[in-house]
Amino acid sequence: MKTTDRAALDEWYAVATAAELGQAPVVTRLLGQDIELCRDEAGAPVVREILDDGGRSRALPAQERYGCVWTTLGRPNKDIFDIAESHEADRRFVPCGWVRMRASGLRVVENFLDMAHFPFVHTDILGSEPHTEVPRYLSEIRRDVDEVWATNCTFFQPRIAATESSGDFVHLTYRVPSPFVVMLYRVCPSAPDRLDAIALFIQPIEEDLCRAQPVMYLVDATSTDTALLNFEQVIFLQDRIIVENQRPLLLPLEPRLEIPTRADGSSVAYRRWLKEKGLRFGTTGAH
Numbered sequence: 001m002k003t004t005d006r007a008a009l010d011e012w013y014a015v016a017t018a019a020e021l022g023q024a025p026v027v028t029r030l031l032g033q034d035i036e037l038c039r040d041e042a043g044a045p046v047v048r049e050i051l052d053d054g055g056r057s058r059a060l061p062a063q064e065r066y067g068c069v070w071t072t073l074g075r076p077n078k079d080i081f082d083i084a085e086s087h088e089a090d091r092r093f094v095p096c097g098w099v100r101m102r103a104s105g106l107r108v109v110e111n112f113l114d115m116a117h118f119p120f121v122h123t124d125i126l127g128s129e130p131h132t133e134v135p136r137y138l139s140e141i142r143r144d145v146d147e148v149w150a151t152n153c154t155f156f157q158p159r160i161a162a163t164e165s166s167g168d169f170v171h172l173t174y175r176v177p178s179p180f181v182v183m184l185y186r187v188c189p190s191a192p193d194r195l196d197a198i199a200l201f202i203q204p205i206e207e208d209l210c211r212a213q214p215v216m217y218l219v220d221a222t223s224t225d226t227a228l229l230n231f232e233q234v235i236f237l238q239d240r241i242i243v244e245n246q247r248p249l250l251l252p253l254e255p256r257l258e259i260p261t262r263a264d265g266s267s268v269a270y271r272r273w274l275k276e277k278g279l280r281f282g283t284t285g286a287h
């Protein structure tokens, strides 16, 4: 059933990989609502909300951005967020494909923000024992842009990226530009004056079901597409196991239900921001 959650409805969502969409219609689901996607004869994406079994439907806004087709079931008060790195001509653009997960999309965002799990979940890739401590970092709700950011993050990583085979402390910045999108900026190992940008687009299907696609804008002239994809997919499949085993599947926003530690600063800011927005879809709050 389509949600009545205004805060969730009034956002943009990536709902298809642009390169995979042709003129043949495909049906998918967003926020509990069936939608149909295709391209018109000029190649422009078309998205429709299916209103009933009789085939009545309503046209929805459709935009192509960052290798995906985006739509909304509501009336967003701003355009799709900008990824500055997407405009740089020498970037490698790597869409990594959709992964379906039995969990709230909000849980997926929160897991992406969490550095403390690196040594235990991504052992010998993004973290390793005994380097388990998350050094102090800053997290904030940026009121001017209405986004959550975590800055000055550092963590010891044994591999860092597909190009690297030795470990070092990496510098990371996290950004949450909308409730179901999360980004990571990482100092690029092969060009230390630039940042690799990795975004995770989440399509909330039901409250406790979503699919997510990582897309990367990298400065990396050497790795093959396959190596880049494999690196990301190994990490993401490790995350899926963790996210699907969290209970409850929905994200609690009540501050006392899960006791935060210092490492959870970004999660605390994220939950507070969701609560301020009045977002309910995918949370344990009253519906």
Ligand SMILES: [Fe+2]
Pocket: 111, 112, 117, 121, 122, 235, 238, 239
């Ligand atoms: Fe992870």
